[in-house]
Structure formats: structure tokens, C-alpha cells
Amino acid sequence: MIESWLIDDGSTAPVSLETVLEVLQARIGRGQLETWLSSSSGRALAVVTNTERAMVMLLEEEGDPGEHAVDPGANGSSEGFMLASGQHDEYPNEDTVPIGEAFRIVDHIVSKGSWPPDARWVADR
Numbered sequence: 001m002i003e004s005w006l007i008d009d010g011s012t013a014p015v016s017l018e019t020v021l022e023v024l025q026a027r028i029g030r031g032q033l034e035t036w037l038s039s040s041s042g043r044a045l046a047v048v049t050n051t052e053r054a055m056v057m058l059l060e061e062e063g064d065p066g067e068h069a070v071d072p073g074a075n076g077s078s079e080g081f082m083l084a085s086g087q088h089d090e091y092p093n094e095d096t097v098p099i100g101e102a103f104r105i106v107d108h109i110v111s112k113g114s115w116p117p118d119a120r121w122v123a124d125r
Contacts, residue, residue: 005110009037016113021103033082037110045109047102048089050080055091056100058109058121065117065124068106069097073119 004014006073007023013035015023028049037045044066046057059066074093081089081096098103101119108116115121 002046002111002113003039003041003043004057005037005039008038008044015042015110020025020109024103026105031082032084034084035119036076045106047106048081048098049080049081049102050078052099053091053093053096054097055081056102067101067121067123067125068095069115069116070094070120070122071101106124 007015024035034048042060042061048055056069057066071094077090077092079090105116105119
């Protein structure tokens with residue numbers, strides 16, 4: 001059984017596989033640059049973006065340091081990652097991915113339950 005996912009914004013209805021990217025893009029368009037999704041199996045998927053790059057994290061359970069998508073060899077760092085708390089973060093570009101890649105990764109995790117086979121990621125455990 002494929003797990004279902006909820007946007008952690010008080011929603012009680014699962015986000016459909018067909019609309020998860022539309023929902024994510026709409027939230028970013030409204031300036032909501034941090035999005036957490038929780039799965040029916042207890043996992044969490046986070047996307048924090050500055051609209052150009054994104055930190056994508058997958059956690060197996062509460063308290064898990066998780067895994068995050070990487071862009072090996074990317075130079076520099078980017079700022080403008082605004083958390084829901086109002087905190088502004090800056091991340092090395094190698095610890096984030098271009099926004100299009102982030103959408104592809106999220107789509108695959110939500111639909112298949114795992115990282116895309118060709119995605120680069122590291123475990124933070």
C-alpha cells in the first residue's frame with residue numbers, strides 16, 4: 001500500500017498524488033516557503049525554499065535527523081530560506097537542489113515512497 005500524505009497546515013484530507021506539486025507551488029507563490037508533509041506511516045517530508053533552490057528532507061519518524069537532497073559540487077551558498085517561524089536561513093548550495101529538482105524529488109517520494117533512483121541525497125543520522 002502506498003502511504004498517503006497530508007500537508008501539515010491543519011488539513012485533514014490527504015493531498016492527492018496528482019495535485020501535490022500544485023499545492024506546493026501555490027504555497028510558495030503565497031510566500032509560504034516552508035512546507036511539511038506527514039505520511040500515514042509516520043514519515044515527514046519537508047521542503048524549505050528561497051524560490052530558486054530548496055532543502056528537501058525526509059524523516060522516518062519524529063526525532064529522526066533524516067536525509068536530505070544534495071547537489072554535489074554546487075558552489076557557494078544561498079540565502080532567503082524563510083521558515084514558518086520567521087527565521088531566515090542560508091544554506092550551502094551543495095545541501096540544496098534547484099527548485100525543479102526539488103519538485104521532481106517530492107513527486108517521486110509522495111508517489112513511490114522513496115528517493116528517485118538518480119537523486120543524490122545524504123543521511124544525516
